[in-house]
Amino acid sequence: MPLRKVNDILQHATEHHYGVAAINVFNYETVKWAAEAANRERVPLIIQLYPGFSGYIALHHVANFAKEFAQQSEVPIGVHLDHSASYEIAVSGIKAGFPSVMVDGSALPYAENAAVTAAVVRTAAVFGVDVEAELGHVGSGANLDDIVNSDRYTNVEEAKKFVEETGCGSLAVAVGNAHGNYVQTPNLDFERIRKLRAAVPVPLVLHGCSDIPHDQLQESVRLGMSKFNIATEYFRACYSAMAAATDPENKNGSMTQIMMDAAEGAIDFVRGKMRLLNPNGYTI
Numbered sequence: 011m012p013l014r015k016v017n018d019i020l021q022h023a024t025e026h027h028y029g030v031a032a033i034n035v036f037n038y039e040t041v042k043w044a045a046e047a048a049n050r051e052r053v054p055l056i057i058q059l060y061p062g063f064s065g066y067i068a069l070h071h072v073a074n075f076a077k078e079f080a081q082q083s084e085v086p087i088g089v090h091l092d093h094s095a096s097y098e099i100a101v102s103g104i105k106a107g108f109p110s111v112m113v114d115g116s117a118l119p120y121a122e123n124a125a126v127t128a129a130v131v132r133t134a135a136v137f138g139v140d141v142e143a144e145l146g147h148v149g150s151g152a153n154l155d156d157i158v159n160s161d162r163y164t165n166v167e168e169a170k171k172f173v174e175e176t177g178c179g180s181l182a183v184a185v186g187n188a189h190g191n192y193v194q195t196p197n198l199d200f201e202r203i204r205k206l207r208a209a210v211p212v213p214l215v216l217h218g219c220s221d222i223p224h225d226q227l228q229e230s231v232r233l234g235m236s237k238f239n240i241a242t243e244y245f246r247a248c249y250s251a252m253a254a255a256t257d258p259e260n261k262n263g264s265m266t267q268i269m270m271d272a273a274e275g276a277i278d279f280v281r282g283k284m285r286l287l288n289p290n291g292y293t294i
């Protein structure tokens with residue numbers, strides 16, 4: 011099954027009432043484990059990279075091997091560049107071979123966010139690349155105000171206008187979610203999600219899904235949220251799986267064995283999230 015467009019995967023998920031896990035990756039193994047989970051679970055997957063890791067691994071390396079995994083996959087896999095904080099970063103992702111990019115102007119005033127998003131959409135269209143944008147600002151889970159202050163949440167009327175003005179293919183929204191570890195358990199604004207789903211014609215994206223209580227994730231799926239970004243909790247699961255695979259007594263130990271032994275723990279984590287996001291048991 012070929013690599014699939016992220017927007018096609020999200021449209022399908024929206025129509026069939028399941029959520030797609032969008033797993034953040036860091037290296038070859040994190041891509042391999044996520045792809046294996048999708049193939050065992052028989053559900054679509056989005057693999058995405060945060061461009062802030064470009065000092066560790068070149069964007070084109072990840073784009074290339076993630077697309078190869080997608081091409082070999084038995085289920086649809088999309089490949090996406092996460093949070094591009096500028097036009098230049100988003101376009102560098104397109105140049106590196108990402109078939110989908112996010113431009114995140116959410117920290118900017120509305121007009122500037124709309125302008126940079128529209129510019130990326132125009133350029134991306136030349137290359138057939140999908141674009142995710144963000145309106146309302148998804149902040150840091152370390153900052154309580156970012157979680158609970160509804161002034162930061164996505165305004166429904168603005169969201170409708172923003173999608174019309176920019177032509178973005180999907181929209182990340184702020185509804186009580188935040189990035190990283192949460193200092194307080196989030197309490198998502200379901201009424202706002204419901205109104206956004208009714209007002210906005212493109213798939214909706216929930217960032218910061220690590221540690222959001224399971225019932226809240228499932229209610230978000232039920233209300234029509236389609237893409238669920240998971241970074242912090244996946245990297246924690248990978249760490250735990252690798253830590254469990256180490257043996258401090260083994261002075262001749264090899265990292266190759268750790269990477270191989272850590273696989274099942276990481277795969278199990280992703281499969282668990284996929285089941286949670288798929289309450290009706292949809293399979294390919």
Ligand SMILES: [Zn+2]
Nearest residue numbers: 189217218239
């Ligand atoms: Zn995010």
